Amino acid sequence: MSNSQTQPVVLYVDGACRGNPGLGGWGVYMQYPDGQEQELCGGEPNTTNNRMELTAAIEGIKACAAGQPLVIWTDSNYVKQGITEWIIGWKKKNWRKADGKAVINADLWQQLDQTCQNRTIEWHWIKGHAGHAGNERADMLANRGADQVKNGTGNHQVYQNPVSAHSTSTTPETDPAAPEPDWLSHDPLGLDMVYEQEPDDLYTADEEWVDDVEPKTAVEQHNKEQQLEQANPQNGIQRTPATLKLSGRRQLILDTETTGFSFADGDRVIEVGVIEMINRKLTGSSFHVYINPLRPVGDSVTVHGITDEFLQDKLRFEQIAHELSDYLHGAEIIAHNATFDMNFLEGEFLKAGLPSLKSRVDVTDTLALAKRKHPGQKNSLDALVRRYEIKQRDRTFHGALLDAEILADVYLTMTGGQVTLDIGDDQNSAGGLTQHRQFAGRFSLPVIAASQQEAQHHVQWLDQFGEKNGTPALWRTVFE
Incomplete structure (x- = not known):
């Protein structure tokens, strides 16, 4: 086999739909090992975005030689999760969901x-409309495919265009899926776990991505804003003092709401909710604040329900940074998909001129715990609530304090209601990400042997047991 056949072809696939359902198109941008490039596109007059995403992947793979390794980049978690995870269960159920x-x-x-x-295929997710040249080109092709159908050139046209081998490569310089040990550098945009953060109303009962997500109605939005105003009437920090006076290391269950997925791309924190726990008991202490991000919340409003109008008179992060920093200092932070929350908070604190948060707290990621405990299953917060039968709460919108309260219930249930004793299994990472505490080596357990008199009494009890039941005790040989 030639070297060009052993090196992978890189494909960027994308779908587009105008109406959903409506006029749609798909596009594929391909990079061959020898530097050649190829473009494919097509479309349909009445389809959905998900069908176009799937069609792009199908057409791209079909265009490649059977023995050629492939690396496929898609901005559709529906496609990536479906082909790598959900499809296994679907096939077992004869293409039926759990319901x-x-x-x-x-x-x-x-x-x-x-x-x-x-085929040998590596699937990767890439954030759409984020400036990645390969993804942007596939998106352009998908829209070209839709335009061709609109112009009457056919219902399912395939346009192929070989491109010069001298074009600039668009392979991302950094693989978003490549793991690194530090929680500040590992997956800094939250790409590896971002799917766990998507609102649950985007899924059907079998974790399938729904084509259409209806926006919240004006009435729902107004009701949410009234709830927010009642919760925070003075537009400032809400601090609740502890009702239980306990001694021990503070554990803080934390959640944030943000304007998007990446602080590096300009997204900001708009809500922080924290509740305190000591010795696995909630103390009643909490910290909650809404924050003016000085930028529009954009499409994230459909997740958390917090509007630009509501945030316009709230404090800026630098105005609450010192009080929040003091509240978090020295504690163990417990968060679900902690990489996401901690990267945002780290960026906000540094922007406000405060010391690195990383050096002042430990971090426990309940998503990492859940994936270890339930490998291969969906481990979003909502999925864990259902799995552990946690008391249901209204989560029409995701709120930081509400999610922190739910996460506290999940964490206590998931860890068995008692301190985890994984002896010899220290999961501390270099960056402070902590899953378990290591107790091995801190103390030695004494071994107390039975005295001769105690052993004789036990043998007598075994004799009586045998007489009463008509058969000797199976374990009496241990003492004979």
């Missing part, structure tokens, strides 16, 4: 599954 209903887009999932057979 017995047929899998949406089963025809395309079956085509994709068949197209992937006997």
Whole structure:
């Protein structure tokens, strides 16, 4: 086999839809090992965004030689999660979901599954519309495919365009999926775990991404804003003092709401909710604040329900930074997908001129704990609430303090209601990410042997047991 056949072809695949359902297109941008490039696109007059995302992947794979390794980048978690995880269960259930209903887009999932057979494929997720040249080019092609259908060139046209080998490579300089040990540098945009952060109303009962997500109605939005105003009437920090006076290391269950996925891209924290726990008991102490991000919240409003109008008179982060920093200092932070929250807070504190948060706290990531405890399963906070049968709360919108309260219940249930004793299993990472505490080596357990008299009494008891039951005790040989 030639070297060009052993090196992977890199594909960027994308779908677009104008109406959802409506006019749609798909696009594929391909980079070959020898430097050649190729463009594919097509479309349909009445389709959905998810169908176009799936079609792009199918057409891209079909265009490559059977023995050629492939690396596929998609901005659709629906495609990436579906082909790498959910499809296993769907096939076992004869393309049915857990509720017995047929899998949406089963025809395309079956085509994709068949197209992937006997191939070596690496699937990666990439954030869409974030300036990645390969993804932007695939998006352009998807819209070109939709335009071709709109202009009457056919219902399912495939346009192929070989491009000069001298074009600039668009492979990302850094693989977003590559793990690193430090929680500040590991997956800094939260790309590896961001899917766990998506609102649960984007899923069906079997973790399937729904094509349409209806925006919240004006009435729902108004009700949410009234709730927010009542919760924070003075537009400042809400501090609740502890009702239980306990001694011991403070554990702080924390959650944030933000304007987007990346502090590095300009997104900001808009809400912080923290509740205190000592010796696995909630003390009643809490910290809660809404923050003016000095930028629009954008589409994130559909997740948390916090509008620009509501935040416009709130404090800026630098105005609450010192009080929040003092509250967090020296504690163990417990957060779900801690990488996401801690990177945002680290960026905000540094921007406000405060010392690094990393050096002042330990961090426990409940998502990492859940993935270790339930490998291969969906471990979002909502999924864990259902799995552990935690008391249901209204989560029409995700709120930081509410999610922190829910996470406290999940954490206590997931860790068995008692201190975890994973002897010899220290999971401390170099960056402070802590999953368990190591107790081995801190003390030695004494071994107390039975006295001769105690051993004789036990043998007598075994004799009586045998007489009463008509058969000797199976374990009496230990004492004979």
